[in-house]
Amino acid sequence: MTPEMLSLSNSPGLFVGIMLVKILVVFGVTMLIVAYATWCERKVIGHMQTRLGPMRTGWHGLLQPIADGIKLFFKEDLVPSESTKVPFLLAPMMILVPALITVAVIPFGPDLSVGGFLIPQQITDLNVGVLYILAFAGLGIYGIVLAGWASNSKYSLLGGVRASAQMISYELAAGVSIIAVFMLAETLSLREIVALQQQDLWGICSFVPNWYIFTQPLAFCLFIVTGLAEINRTPFDMPEAESELVSGFCTEYSSMKYALFFMAEYANMIVIAAIAATLFLGGWSAPLNIGIFTMIPGFVWLLLKIFSMMFFFMWLRATFPRVRYDQLMRMGWKVLLPLALANVVITGLVVVIVQ
Amino acid sequence: MFKEFAKGLSITFKHLLPGNSTTVQYPTVKLKPSDRFRGLHRLVPSQDREKCVACYLCPTVCPAKCITVESAENEKGEKYPKVYTIDMLRCIFCGYCVEACPVEAIEMTGAYELANYKREDFQFTKERLLK
Numbered sequence: 467m468t469p470e471m472l473s474l475s476n477s478p479g480l481f482v483g484i485m486l487v488k489i490l491v492v493f494g495v496t497m498l499i500v501a502y503a504t505w506c507e508r509k510v511i512g513h514m515q516t517r518l519g520p521m522r523t524g525w526h527g528l529l530q531p532i533a534d535g536i537k538l539f540f541k542e543d544l545v546p547s548e549s550t551k552v553p554f555l556l557a558p559m560m561i562l563v564p565a566l567i568t569v570a571v572i573p574f575g576p577d578l579s580v581g582g583f584l585i586p587q588q589i590t591d592l593n594v595g596v597l598y599i600l601a602f603a604g605l606g607i608y609g610i611v612l613a614g615w616a617s618n619s620k621y622s623l624l625g626g627v628r629a630s631a632q633m634i635s636y637e638l639a640a641g642v643s644i645i646a647v648f649m650l651a652e653t654l655s656l657r658e659i660v661a662l663q664q665q666d667l668w669g670i671c672s673f674v675p676n677w678y679i680f681t682q683p684l685a686f687c688l689f690i691v692t693g694l695a696e697i698n699r700t701p702f703d704m705p706e707a708e709s710e711l712v713s714g715f716c717t718e719y720s721s722m723k724y725a726l727f728f729m730a731e732y733a734n735m736i737v738i739a740a741i742a743a744t745l746f747l748g749g750w751s752a753p754l755n756i757g758i759f760t761m762i763p764g765f766v767w768l769l770l771k772i773f774s775m776m777f778f779f780m781w782l783r784a785t786f787p788r789v790r791y792d793q794l795m796r797m798g799w800k801v802l803l804p805l806a807l808a809n810v811v812i813t814g815l816v817v818v819i820v821q
Numbered sequence: 822m823f824k825e826f827a828k829g830l831s832i833t834f835k836h837l838l839p840g841n842s843t844t845v846q847y848p849t850v851k852l853k854p855s856d857r858f859r860g861l862h863r864l865v866p867s868q869d870r871e872k873c874v875a876c877y878l879c880p881t882v883c884p885a886k887c888i889t890v891e892s893a894e895n896e897k898g899e900k901y902p903k904v905y906t907i908d909m910l911r912c913i914f915c916g917y918c919v920e921a922c923p924v925e926a927i928e929m930t931g932a933y934e935l936a937n938y939k940r941e942d943f944q945f946t947k948e949r950l951l952k
Contacts, residue, residue, distance in 0.1 A: 513836060514834075514837050518844040781830060784833045
């Protein structure tokens with residue numbers, strides 16, 4: 467008997483149980499990465515600026531995220547009296563939830579065969595996976611805009627307005643840049659995109675996998691740049707630019723609400739890294755089709771890819787100054803979007819000619 | 822443009838490599854202050870007493886007016902400071918007292934950890950300054 471895909475119809479109890487386990491594990495790992503990404507960022511940026519970063523809490527500051535968490539948790543939770551209360555309370559959650567929810571469609575390994583059933587190593591395989599990701603990335607803006615508006619402070623409002631303009635213009639280029647990947651894959655399901663990337667490179671080179679970064683290097687670069695802009699990382703951290711807007715949309719926030727913004731920023735970073743890894747770097751597949759590499763479980767490769775992307779983001783933050791707002795807009799509309807469109811046109815031409 | 826990006830990235834990466842940190846882990850590792858460092862004052866002793874002859878040049882020159890001197894005469898008929906107090910909360914560590922002193926009776930040491938809990942603890946009397 468060939469094992470069939472585990473679903474709600476053929477074994478409801480097992481399905482719900484496995485689902486819960488998968489959700490808990492993925493959520494737990496994501497939160498752990500979020501916590502230690504803050505430590506890593508402080509360490510990496512510190513060393514890049516010839517400092518040491520946190521050193522006092524635990525060995526080389528390893529307990530710093532816990533100390534930060536406790537500190538933020540016990541801080542006074544201020545709600546400005548002039549603020550609009552409900553959106554003010556809602557905004558931090560509206561940022562964090564889309565960031566965390568996106569992780570649900572990232573595949574982290576091949577199907578497992580347990581008790582005659584195939585269990586996919588992915589929380590859910592949507593056939594419109596990438597659309598889902600883009601939709602939730604778009605929802606994240608509401609949190610920032612609401613936070614800025616509900617705070618009733620001019621810095622927060624400016625941050626929120628900047629964020630909305632920036633995210634809308636960069637989301638366009640990000641979306642268009644990954645269209646080129648779908649034209650090659652002819653599917654929106656992340657599971658199938660990963661499976662396609664495990665084939666031989668261009669059908670000729672048997673030991674190098676067919677990662678889309680090799681066929682779509684421009685789209686990859688565009689996606690990284692626009693992704694950075696979309697999650698408001700430096701050098702595109704206009705909405706919270708400390709030196710001009712105090713800290714933008716989260717100026718009026720304190721305590722756990724501020725911590726939620728912080729967690730959302732890092733969760734977003736993980737999501738962008740995971741999407742880039744899945745769409746362009748072969749997801750959980752090994753970088754070379756060699757026996758030893760394919761024996762290492764898939765999630766290790768995926769985590770490795772995510773970590774290296776996140777290291778790259780931190781590296782960028784330590785190196786480049788923030789771009790000016792008009793430069794940001796000009797780059798988004800006059801450079802990145804045309805490039806992405808041209809990439810789509812050329813990919814389309816090549817696909818038509820090859821077929 | 823991309824060349825400059827790569828250049829910037831390579832510089833920060835070089836700093837990341839071990840051994841490039843300039844941080845001194847202060848309370849556990851301390852840098853030795855330079856010989857000309859202007860820290861806590863010290864009254865220089867001679868054989869049996871302090872060198873100071875209570876000439877009042879240091880309180881006169883002190884821009885922060887933090888030095889209190891009261892002169893007296895000892896049994897040999899020499900002038901000596903009966904009271905010599907420096908208020909470390911007012912002192913600006915300019916070193917003019919050291920420059921003004923005609924007998925080199927006051928000097929500045931490298932001690933810079935002067936924090937304390939009570940105001941009275943910042944009144945450095947003659948006994949404390951002679952240490």
